[in-house]
Amino acid sequence: MTRPIAPPPRKNPQKRTRVPTLPSGLRSRAALGLAAAAAEGRFMLQGCEACGALQYPPRDACSTCLSIGLKWRDVKPAGALIAETTVRISTNVYFRERTPWRIGTVKLDAGPSVMAHVHGDVARGARVVLVNRLDKSGQGVFFALPMDGSADMADDPQLRELTADPKFRRILVTDARNENSVALAKAFADAGATSIFVGEPEGWRPYPHRAALAAVSNVAIVPLDVTDTRSVCELAGEIGGKTDILVNNSRFMRPGGIMDRGDTVFARDEFETNVLGLMRLAQAFGPAMSGRGADGVNSAVAWVNILSVYAYANMPAYGVFSASNAAALSLSHCLRAEMAPGGVRVMNVYTGPTEDEWHQPLPPPKVAPSALAKSVIAGLKDGLEDVYVGDVAKDLIDRWRQGPKVLEREMMAQAGEG
């Protein structure tokens, strides 16, 4: 049975921080489909559109009928562990530092056999559930879990390498003033985070939920204004070396598109917070985090951006806010590439309209702060890169995947409805 991980001891600042190393991230283009599926936590295999055969490893043609019509398909992830080994000698530095490492061959009920990492609680020859997760190199890999789960399953050291579990980690959530900050702080506390720093801009100005936020266990409210470079750098100087998960929850929004507004004042505020705020945070906290990607049980592990799903397709009623989120989305891809060498993942959580004053005139469904917080935690525990919260966000991404141009027309029609 998995031994629960112990709270990490205080770090000795005189000791060298272990440099992050990575498993091999080299993949063929076809195999990148696995990473795309893992980014959303889906278990998918390549299927042939002509003959229906499922195949693995990913190929450029069907190995049953030679058709080139291949599509990734969600597959029932059940199978049996038909062989296993514990790798004790590895040629790759990342694994050398982590041996012994258990792997096995899983025969899927759906057909193919795959090689997979194997959880310590899986018995020899047992039935397993496979998950597709991103490893530290950012590529999708299969992991075999016990069919019915197990106590402390998430604490398996091999599995924890693939997740960004908040347990025993230190969190920074920006923007205490945001109405969802209480729900986020509570969710991290429930998930076992050691400390939860919540950044507060303009502390001299009262806001209704401050007392509730301060009452959450392990929360420390700290001054942080993401529009102020000095404020961001000061906080990074204090807690940058012990920030394991950073949740960029800062958001400035006002309704309106281009001609609704007489000037660019709100547009500047939106970009200042939503785009340049992300950049300031990344410049101040990013280097320390990516340097601490292999720093033990409480290594730096994830950067979370909470974005509007209208980053994908402009919603004209919130046209400039949408544009700022599109810029932030693009910037997040840049950040993801820059954080990759440290093995720290960037997770974007896309939400539709949230339950707050600025979305007051919009009809339901809207995303409640608790639902958003739940998705953030679940996404971290599954090591995801892309999380879509609520029906509006899920519906929009489906439409976007079917065709961005058609979606653009649909968004125009929504504008007409007001």
Add this chain to the structure above:
Amino acid sequence: MARRRQAYDGVVLAAPVTIPYQRFSTDTAHWWIARALSECLRTAGIRPADLDGFSVSSFSLFPDTAVGLTQHLGLSPRWLDHIPMGGASGIAAVRRAARAVQAGDVDVVACVAGDTNHVDSFRRMLSSFSRFAQDASYPYGAGGPNACFALLTDHYMQAFGATKEDFGRISVAQRDNALRNPHAVMKSPLTMEQYLSARMISDPIALFDCVMPVAGSEAFLVMREEDARAAGLTHAHIRSTIERHNAFPEDPIQMRGGWAMDIDELYAMADARPDDIDLLQTYDDYPVISMMQFEDLGFCAKGEGPQFVRSKDLTIGGDFPHNTSGGQLSAGQAGAAGGYIGLVEAIRQVAGAAGPTQVEGARTAMVSGFGMINFDRGVCSNAAIISGAGE
């Protein structure tokens, strides 16, 4: 069997050459191949510029292929081949070259396999060995072929009740054979106790289940029998061959190789039975694969490999001489030359020219090749039966 295959009449394997292996080498694959080729041609009295056929196998020639080697080594062949089948390269080279000689497209083909082994070259090769290895096996612990064969071995043990000791019999016997081979990399005796207590590499694969990557090269000539006789060269006849790739893709994990598909043809073409085989050279990158070959090559039924090794003496003086030079497990794995080591030794054996490792009265040998762990199993397999000149 559909149509009867043409026999390999009038063509022989001659001038077997082994360049002694080294653990590490600062020299290149070109250097190792040049040495084996030079030795082979010198034996046959052929000037390099007069050689009209050349077949090469190597993993570490990059960015060159057989093409670059012609200019590098001053050859002007009219027949050229490059065989990327790893452990199946030797027999594949024979099959192609023999038909070309028979057809008159070429007079003499020098078949050479060689690789160097730099301090870090094995690790570099593993990470991008094949697309499937890169995509679907190397990311899982990066154990390389050790881990892939550990899975096969684990499954084989569960399926057929094989024990570590059964595999140990293969490794221990080969070490015994290697002690007679002055060029073997492993020079100290190996006991069953040492085998069983060796450190684990990737369970159940332990140290003495693994080959030692080395630098080295092997070569032989494929030529007309009359030419070999005229030159007074050591030679052997090819009685039959088979080859198969990606056999049994539906098996969830490898339990058999392509030999199982074609073994009847191998015996029928040679008009031979398992009893006629005086010695067997299997491809032995791991003992489990040799055990599968005992089964798939018709010496015992599937699943009876463990019982077979318990009842046989696999040493040079035993009742089932196997991998008489020590094989890769004890002589070392010189990259693609690992696909030649058994064949070159078998040519010497059936010609009565094996010296210290000679099996008494050896007339007929079976050699099998197995190559390329593309993802989770070896893809290429082949085999040949060869006999001495008098047979």
